[in-house]
Amino acid sequence: MTGRWRPETLAVHLGLEPDAATGALVPPLHLATTFERGADGEYPRGYVYSRSDNPTRAAFEHAMAQLEGGREAAAFASGSAAAAAVLRSVPAGGHLVVPDDMYHGLRTLLERVLVPAGLRLTAVDMSDLAAVRGAVRAETRLVWVETPSNPQLKVTDIAGVVSVAREAEAAYGAPVWVAVDGTWTPPPWQPAFDLGADLVVHATTKYLSGHSDVLGGVVVAAPAARPEPDDPWPRVRDIQRLEGGVAGPFDAWLALRGLRTLAVRLAVQAENAATLAAFLVAHPAVREVRYPGLPAHPNHEVAARQMRAFGAMLSFRLAGGEAAARAVAGRVRLFTRATSLGGVESLIEHRASIEPPGGPTPTDLLRVSVGIEHVDDLMDDLSEALAPEVRT
Ligand SMILES: Cc1ncc(COP(=O)(O)O)c(C=O)c1O
Structure with missing residues (x-):
């Protein structure tokens, strides 16, 4: 070739x-x-x-x-x-x-x-x-x-x-x-x-x-x-x-x-991630979303310049703190609670608790590896897991 x-x-x-x-x-x-x-x-x-x-x-x-x-x-x-x-x-x-x-x-x-x-x-x-x-x-x-x-x-x-x-x-x-x-x-x-x-x-x-x-x-x-x-x-x-x-x-x-199958997997994963990031940004239980494709990301312009797609990893922090983050991870049904990333299946992880103590990762952060499932199913799953965290 x-x-x-x-x-x-x-x-x-x-x-x-x-x-x-x-x-x-x-x-x-x-x-x-x-x-x-x-x-x-x-x-x-x-x-x-x-x-x-x-x-x-x-x-x-x-x-x-x-x-x-x-x-x-x-x-x-x-x-x-x-x-x-x-x-x-x-x-x-x-x-x-x-x-x-x-x-x-x-x-x-x-x-x-x-x-x-x-x-x-x-x-x-x-x-x-x-x-x-x-x-x-x-x-x-x-x-x-x-x-x-x-x-x-x-x-x-x-x-x-x-x-x-x-x-x-x-x-x-x-x-x-x-x-x-x-x-x-x-x-x-x-x-x-x-x-x-x-x-x-x-x-x-x-x-x-x-x-x-x-x-x-x-x-x-x-x-x-x-x-x-x-x-x-x-x-x-x-x-x-x-x-x-x-x-x-x-x-x-x-x-x-x-x-x-790399190219087709990546295309779907990146598209799903962008959709999920936008959904999470608008969610009242979410304090902050970290995804380079979001215009609000502090280095979005650098990302837009050097990346051909914004990737399929994102993290988000819960308004309700660590307890809320752990509870959301505990409630998902379609996402799998597991470490690692990049596979066809979507994973979610309370990151601070797998890293050595004293590291820089906020304890209210959940990391998501977005897979190739139908994005509406991924959103439904997150939506149901987040719902009890919405304080009225
Ligand atoms: C950015 C990055 N580099 C390197 C590694 C290490 O890869 P491995 O687990 O295959 O040793 C990981 C694993 O999660 C990673 O996320």
Whole structure:
């Protein structure tokens, strides 16, 4: 497949070349861990050992690189493993700038594992570019962007952060990589490489596989390599292949299959989310709705500029506080009370109670992952769950 096809078309066809041996339309699932050498000791088919490379994983990686518009991709056993490979590509003593609202698992990984191992960290409100500029210093090697952020839907200006990073590179003479966690914005929602990012990371656990039955992650490298040693990609690839936290063949195969329906799933999910956001804004039991598609969102204009759709995640806060939030989650019948996101089924979650105590998430906040059900059914369910919270 070439770059002239649109992402919606690419997603259907990538990795679907008929199998050379059988003509099978669907790519085979290669479970082999090892591959035959030739009589001369060479590896005529290119594969040696599945930790380093596996044909099924390679097909998924190749598809993701093309879909995201990067040059290569590396698939991992989880989104967190993919993110960790990027975060750990920063040498000890290096400084990272991260968002003050981000996936709590990665924040905890940074605090409990990576800072004790020698990384230094500053968390800032990345919706404020001046705060990012103020946090960057001579030792800064990586700015980690998550936009919209989990779970408060803060929006970061990716191109703005890239220009801050480039200014710092010019000032201090050392690379400052910008990595974007695109888990909430699968292709084609937010083409981060067009905005100058060095790496894009996805938890394939979410939208890319789309059915809540795969755990996986992927890191995609920017289309143009930087001169070594300024390029982060070789270190990410080394961490993947040498440590072996790789996507298993079946997970890679399922994720590749998930791509086939990505565009249609995303279109319905984003439309449903916009409808639900508008419904919630008008609801008297709701204090605030966080969704970048709402004109009242503080960074709506940035979102409108850099996103092709506003996504299918939203959060809302209850006028009645934490008790009301927990009660609403307890009353839904169609939404499922569960963590995670990006599947075809709608989920709702009282977020503060799954995150470690003392985090930034308001206790009256419910996070919603919007699925592909009929939107009227989703609205009816929320409406019934919210009704007892309306105080007259
Ligand atoms: C934004 C974001 N990044 C990374 C992850 C981690 O993905 P995984 O659970 O596959 O490790 C998540 C999980 O919810 C997430 O929301």
